[in-house]
Every structure is written in structure tokens, then in C-alpha cells.
Amino acid sequence: MSETDGTPRDFDTLRALLIERRPDMPKRLAQVAAFAVDRPDDVTFGTVAAIAEQAGVQPSTLVRFAQSLGYQGFSELQDVFRARLRDRWPDYDERLEVLRRRSADSQGAHALFGDFVDTAVTSLIRLRDTIEPARMDEAARLIAGARAIYLLGQRRAFPVCSYMAYALAKLGSPTVLIDNVAGLGPEQAEAAGPEDLLIAVSFTPYTSLTVDVANAAAARGVPVLALTDSPFSPLMESAKVVIEVIEADLGAFRSLSGTLCLAMALCVAAAEIRRAEAEEKGPARA
Amino acid sequence: MSETDGTPRDFDTLRALLIERRPDMPKRLAQVAAFAVDRPDDVTFGTVAAIAEQAGVQPSTLVRFAQSLGYQGFSELQDVFRARLRDRWPDYDERLEVLRRRSADSQGAHALFGDFVDTAVTSLIRLRDTIEPARMDEAARLIAGARAIYLLGQRRAFPVCSYMAYALAKLGSPTVLIDNVAGLGPEQAEAAGPEDLLIAVSFTPYTSLTVDVANAAAARGVPVLALTDSPFSPLMESAKVVIEVIEADLGAFRSLSGTLCLAMALCVAAAEIRRAEAEEKGPARA
DNA sequence: CGAAAAATGGAATAAAAATTCCACATGATG
DNA sequence: CATCATGTGGAATTTTTATTCCATTTTTCG
Structure with missing residues (x-):
């Protein structure tokens, strides 16, 4: 080697x-x-x-x-x-150096892509090895038990939410994507009640809208599931369950792969739980 | 302790x-x-x-x-x-053992997550090995040369676009995310001209809005860069450059990791090209 | 609003570390 | 067994690194 x-x-x-x-x-x-x-x-x-x-x-x-x-x-x-x-965590400075040198060669796009792939793979493996199974189960049950799922995430976290919105909708869950169009984010979230679940996704630096809306919801008794990147996240206070997602980054760009995989797994796991429960209660109805 | x-x-x-x-x-x-x-x-x-x-x-x-x-x-x-x-890492083997045991034990959410991670990693590696470097460079140059970037993608492709919107904005590119709010997608795209670039992202089954808007734009002389998943994609006609992204899927759920990595790499590569050009032309201006 | 306390940045200093150098030892070779 | 090449120990030097100090800023509280 x-x-x-x-x-x-x-x-x-x-x-x-x-x-x-x-x-x-x-x-x-x-x-x-x-x-x-x-x-x-x-x-x-x-x-x-x-x-x-x-x-x-x-x-x-x-x-x-x-x-x-x-x-x-x-x-x-x-x-x-x-x-x-x-090794599992590629060295920050060295990576940046490589990044810069390669793009200076104008070997460019493809090499860069390779680096991003490396970073994403690192991120994924690392996340798989560090995440707590018990937390994931809790989270999946929370999703499965909710009447409707409210998805909250801005900026970098937004793609995660929109992806979950797509997946949950496909899986048949009532879903509300709080996209904050026209600044109506807080109002969009207001419909959520204690029967529902708010999934809040936020990474440093935490968008205040996300934090505020999540806190407000929690205060009203809405359970909150937080996907965030550090135990110091301001979402810690209001969240019922927190899953910590540490992603690798390449230069200023942090991977999203791990978070997306996690999101997807949670959605599917929740769907499975629901299906299992439905079968138990009324197998004929399916 | x-x-x-x-x-x-x-x-x-x-x-x-x-x-x-x-x-x-x-x-x-x-x-x-x-x-x-x-x-x-x-x-x-x-x-x-x-x-x-x-x-x-x-x-x-x-x-x-x-x-x-x-x-x-x-x-x-x-x-x-x-x-x-x-203390924790003296014996590599023991660690592996623990890991193995853990993932074998756990059912439900965590095991599922492991599967998603596998799928994503597979997707990433395969994509890295199959993608054509020349295409990527073309695409990056297209992005670098554009006045403004219009991003078009619905449903599953939407997270990719919103992520690119975030990244491009952070990199200082004028960016328009065509989110089709209030059904105004076609109108949002209308501002795009031949100086601009429309990035259209679409996977089977192709959303008609995406295809229609991309075609209309192309007809007006707007260059189109397509990220899509098959050589039979309806975006082929209108696109100036096409990058084919084949993702692995787990059951009904196709990974997005590869596409996201690709998107990110393109954005950063474009930014590097711009920087390099800016330095060549007017180093004093920096 | 203003004084006191706490926190901060950055240069100066002290400490510790890595590396070099060289005199001496060792062992191989003719 | 003399000579040369190679290896070695230990002190001297240079470089790197951690820490301290103090002027300035920010925060706190009366």
C-alpha cells in the first residue's frame, strides 16, 4: 500500500x-x-x-x-x-491540501468527486459503528406511533427533511413538511399536537427558526425527535429523543450521507412497526 | 470514576x-x-x-x-x-468482535440502518468507478460559466436540488431553486436565459413538470445539465450535458448518496474553476 | 449608565522535545 | 592483526511546543 x-x-x-x-x-x-x-x-x-x-x-x-x-x-x-x-477519520488539513492541489491541476471534478465519496463512505461507516441501537428503536417507535409527522429543518438540514417527507408520504404516513414558505414556519408547526411528532433536524450553526419552533412545540406537549450533530445542540432541551449524527467533512463541506441513511432507516423501520402492529390487531383488515 | x-x-x-x-x-x-x-x-x-x-x-x-x-x-x-x-483500542480483533456481535443482535431499526449504509456505500463506490471524468469536467465548466444557476427537481430529486441550492449559495453563486411553490414552477424558470444554466434532476418515474420545464427552457436557448438515472430519460433530448447516475437500491428505496456526492463535487469543482479564472484575470482584485 | 470583574487575544517566555554531531566502540576484511 | 566501514552513546544544538503574562475587550451587577 x-x-x-x-x-x-x-x-x-x-x-x-x-x-x-x-x-x-x-x-x-x-x-x-x-x-x-x-x-x-x-x-x-x-x-x-x-x-x-x-x-x-x-x-x-x-x-x-x-x-x-x-x-x-x-x-x-x-x-x-x-x-x-x-485513520477512520481522514485528516482535515491534509485533505484540504489534497483538495486544493488536485483542483489546481484542473484534474478537477472527477478527483474531487472521489474525495467526496471517500468522505461520505467514512461518514457512513463511522456512523453505523457509533450509533446507539436503543435510541434508534425508540425513535422508530416514536415515528410509528405518531398521528402525523411534522418535519422541521432549514438550510443544510432541509434536504433531509424533504427526503423524509417524500419517503414517509410514500409509506403512507400523514406528513407535514415545514418549509417555512412565506415565513409561515411557526404557523405550519402550530397544527401539531401531543398525538403527533415533530422531527427536528439541525446542525451547527443551529438555525434559530428550527430551535424556536421545536421549543415552542415541545412546550405545547408535542413530542420532539431531534437529529443533530452534537450533544450541545440547543435541541437537546426540548427533544424527547435525540440521535446524534457525526458526519465527516471535507473542507467546509460536511457530508449528509449518514444523516440521510439514518432518516431513511428510521422511516422504513417505523413503517415496519406499524405494519406489524396492524397485523396483530386486525390481520383481516389488511 | x-x-x-x-x-x-x-x-x-x-x-x-x-x-x-x-x-x-x-x-x-x-x-x-x-x-x-x-x-x-x-x-x-x-x-x-x-x-x-x-x-x-x-x-x-x-x-x-x-x-x-x-x-x-x-x-x-x-x-x-x-x-x-x-485503553480502548489495544486489540483490534476484540473490537471487531464486539461490532459484529452488536449488529447481529440488533433487529429492527439499527439492523435496517446497517443495510441502508451498505447500500449507500455500494452506490457510492460503484458510481465513483463508473462515472465519466470528461463529463464531470464539462458539467463543472458549465456551472462555472453560468450567470445564474436554476435548479429543477421534484419529489425524490428535490432534496438534491435543495442541497445544491444551499451549497451554491454558500459558494457565492446566484442560484434559483425552482421549488414549484404555488404551482409557479414554470414561471420561476422563465427568468433563465442563454447566459444561465438549468440543472435538471430527475429519476424514474420522471416527473412531468421537470421534463416540461427543462424542455421549455432548452427551447428558449437555456443550456441544460441533466442528472438522471437512465439513458432513456426524457431529459436526454433537451440536455446539453447529461450525467448518468446509477444508484443501488434496497427494496423500494433507492439511495441518494451518490447523487448528492456528485452534486456537491460539481458545485465545489465549479467554484474552484471560477476562483482559478478570477485569479488569472485579475489577481489584484482578490 | 458606569465601575468592577471576568474573559480574551496575542506576544513573550519557558520548557520540552527532536535532531544533529562527533568521539569512541565494534566487528568485518584483507 | 591492522584498517576501514559501520554502528553506537551521549552531549550539544536547534526546533517545536506549551505555558505565562499582560493589555484590551466584553460582560456583569450595583
Whole structure:
């Protein structure tokens, strides 16, 4: 993987290289190689001095070790160790750099697309691994149990809402998309009652309309399901259930893929719950 | 866990503390708290200067932040972040195991979400590998060269358009989202002229409004860029450039992830082209 | 509205770290 | 066994990084 000059940039390759080359290394360097393979965490987090002591060598030996592998210095080698723990979240600055360089080449659109795809995939996988199943079930039940679903989200969150509006409508749920046309957002939301559900979607920086309408609704006893990106979201107060969605971003552009998938899954899960319940109560009616 | 004096030594406690105390913190410190909770990985590996920049504060603020929580300095706080990875990730295999078990266990919403994620990832990767770079460049240049961008898409395609509207606006392009409020879609599109660009997004079954408006515009000499899902799309006739987007679907639900990524990439690519051109012509004006 | 307190930004300083350098040791080779 | 190439330890140096300090701004409260 990704070594142009025999100097690994990813941990697995580096590890393999160390194991392969260790027998031919000078004593101290071999010692360092062994230590690096055995206790990668210590290498990841330690300072040169600390690692040197643990490995029983001089600090300078570590630097020479790194250089003998083709790195500029020990720090560069340590970066590979760190990337191992960090990989799933592509490095912000480096990415931006790549973005800029590529578009300067005017290789442009397609390469950029590749980056966006990477970011979206990262986002999706990460979200799948971190989201709490219990929360999702709660949310799905909330949707399934509601009389009508009110969807609230502005700016970047709006596509999510309009997508849910489409999906829910297709699944047969009474749905109101609060699009705030003519500034009537608050009024659109006013029809919602305790039997209904307001799904509020908002990301930093939180649109005040969204927050205000959600709070007002909550105050009236309308249950609120919040999809948001941080535990500090102002939606936390009013929401009955909160699902935290952390998306990866590329430059200034945050992916929406994870949120959309989540939204879709919730809608379909809710539809399933409803269907199951309908079957239990009156199988004949279907 | 293990805090004698209210200063957490483990990450989870620290995180909880930050969430709890953030509302009462001064602005900048709250900002740091949010950053620390949202992007712990960046805090774990960054230097004070790098983290400060990403969080939009001064280095000294980070130190003060740590001290206000009872740590001696920022480094001590960072240790807590590092310990989190040390403790949590030593064994990759175990982690995978947990993950596997979790997704096998869970039924309902979460499992469904996993499926949607799989579908989206498949969609993304496939799209990245099949799309024609030349087309994308054409499309990006078209967007970059236009006076104003008109966005047309109904139903499932609407979220894509609203997302583009958001992105283009943020990138400084004059943008009109044809949302067809009050049935005024055709009239909204009428302002578009040969200097402008109409981006039409439509998937099977093609909404007639979209097709009609796109055709009418094309007849008037407005260039049309079509994002669609089949070579038989009725948009083929009127479009100057067509990008074909094939999305994977799960049951009746087709993913949108690929289309959204594509849309985003096009917008950013166009913005880059514009910037490059602006720099060439009048570097002084920037 | 005005004084006091708290918070903030940014430069200055101190601390710590990485890296380089070189004298010395070791081991291979003729 | 002399010589040379290679490897090593440790101090010196340079660079990076964290922290402190203080003038200025913002907020709070009488």
C-alpha cells in the first residue's frame, strides 16, 4: 500500500516491513524494531526520550532507526503509528491540501468527486459503528406511533427533511413538511399536537427558526425527535429523543450521507412497526 | 470514576463533565468544550497550536480551558484523551468482535440502518468507478460559466436540488431553486436565459413538470445539465450535458448518496474553476 | 449608565522535545 | 592483526511546543 519509495505510509505495511527486515538490522535498530512491533501503543503516544528508555536505547537511535527506513525523522515515523488509530477519520488539513492541489491541476471534478465519496463512505461507516441501537428503536417507535409527522429543518438540514417527507408520504404516513414558505414556519408547526411528532433536524450553526419552533412545540406537549450533530445542540432541551449524527467533512463541506441513511432507516423501520402492529390487531383488515 | 477533586482522569467522565458544564462556561471555553466533545480525535493527536486553530481559539485559551477544569496544563488534559485510545483500542480483533456481535443482535431499526449504509456505500463506490471524468469536467465548466444557476427537481430529486441550492449559495453563486411553490414552477424558470444554466434532476418515474420545464427552457436557448438515472430519460433530448447516475437500491428505496456526492463535487469543482479564472484575470482584485 | 470583574487575544517566555554531531566502540576484511 | 566501514552513546544544538503574562475587550451587577 501507498509506498512510492519503500517507505510505508500505513501501519500494516510498516509492521510487515519491520518484521521482514529485522533479522538484517544492526543490533540496536533490531531492538527498536522489536519494540515497535510489540508495543505499538507506546510508540504512538510516547516522546522520543520515553520510548528510548522503554526500548533500552538512546534517543538518537530512534531517530536513526526512522531515518534508516526512509523517514525524515522519528516524528514522521510516529505519524504512521498515530494514523493507525486515527485513520477512520481522514485528516482535515491534509485533505484540504489534497483538495486544493488536485483542483489546481484542473484534474478537477472527477478527483474531487472521489474525495467526496471517500468522505461520505467514512461518514457512513463511522456512523453505523457509533450509533446507539436503543435510541434508534425508540425513535422508530416514536415515528410509528405518531398521528402525523411534522418535519422541521432549514438550510443544510432541509434536504433531509424533504427526503423524509417524500419517503414517509410514500409509506403512507400523514406528513407535514415545514418549509417555512412565506415565513409561515411557526404557523405550519402550530397544527401539531401531543398525538403527533415533530422531527427536528439541525446542525451547527443551529438555525434559530428550527430551535424556536421545536421549543415552542415541545412546550405545547408535542413530542420532539431531534437529529443533530452534537450533544450541545440547543435541541437537546426540548427533544424527547435525540440521535446524534457525526458526519465527516471535507473542507467546509460536511457530508449528509449518514444523516440521510439514518432518516431513511428510521422511516422504513417505523413503517415496519406499524405494519406489524396492524397485523396483530386486525390481520383481516389488511 | 477516579476523580478525587472533580477533575476527571478518564475520558467518559470528562466528556460527561464537559457536556454538563458547557452551558455555564464563557464563550470561548464553551467553544473548546464543544470541539473537544465533537472531535476528540483531533484533540488526542494535535498540538496546542493545531487544535487551537481548528477550534477557532487562541492557544492560550486551551491552556486556560484545561486549567479551569483543574488540570495543571493542557498536556495533562490531553493525556486523558490519549488514555482513551490506549485503553480502548489495544486489540483490534476484540473490537471487531464486539461490532459484529452488536449488529447481529440488533433487529429492527439499527439492523435496517446497517443495510441502508451498505447500500449507500455500494452506490457510492460503484458510481465513483463508473462515472465519466470528461463529463464531470464539462458539467463543472458549465456551472462555472453560468450567470445564474436554476435548479429543477421534484419529489425524490428535490432534496438534491435543495442541497445544491444551499451549497451554491454558500459558494457565492446566484442560484434559483425552482421549488414549484404555488404551482409557479414554470414561471420561476422563465427568468433563465442563454447566459444561465438549468440543472435538471430527475429519476424514474420522471416527473412531468421537470421534463416540461427543462424542455421549455432548452427551447428558449437555456443550456441544460441533466442528472438522471437512465439513458432513456426524457431529459436526454433537451440536455446539453447529461450525467448518468446509477444508484443501488434496497427494496423500494433507492439511495441518494451518490447523487448528492456528485452534486456537491460539481458545485465545489465549479467554484474552484471560477476562483482559478478570477485569479488569472485579475489577481489584484482578490 | 458606569465601575468592577471576568474573559480574551496575542506576544513573550519557558520548557520540552527532536535532531544533529562527533568521539569512541565494534566487528568485518584483507 | 591492522584498517576501514559501520554502528553506537551521549552531549550539544536547534526546533517545536506549551505555558505565562499582560493589555484590551466584553460582560456583569450595583
